[in-house]
Amino acid sequence: MPMAVGAIETLSFPTVLASADAMVKAAAVTLVYYGIAESGRLIVAIRGQVSEVQTAMTAGIAAGEQVPGGQVVTYYIVPNPPENVEAILxxxxxEESEPFRIF
Known part of the structure; x- marks a missing residue:
């Protein structure tokens, strides 16, 4: 079954934390990546069914924008990334995210 990926990039840790928290609480998704993007921005990525990722992203963006001084810089959803993209990015x-995987 195709699994979508969604990513949110923010300017601060509290913003990325609020976004990640809201996403995993709003829909059946798994947090698969967190890291530092260019210019010290923070990024969080989730995986799940397309409709679940869309719901989670909406909640994550809204939560990030409500953090005092927080800013969601950009976000994107890829409905069904090909194997090549999955292998490289x-x-x-x-191992860390597998126990939380939602099928």
Whole structure:
């Protein structure tokens, strides 16, 4: 079954934390990546069914924008990334994320 990926990039840790928290609480998704993007921005990525990722992203963006001084810089959803993208980019399920995977 195709798994979508969604990513949100923010300017601060509290913003990325609020976004990640809201996403995993709003829909059946798994957090698969968190890291520092260029210019010290923070990024969080989730995986799940397309409709679940869309719901989670909406909640994550809204939560991030409500953080005092927080800013969601950009976000994007890829409905069904090809194997090549999954193999190269850090969006696959890892040993750390596998226990939380929702099928």
């Amino acid at each position: 850090p969006i696959h399920f890892t």
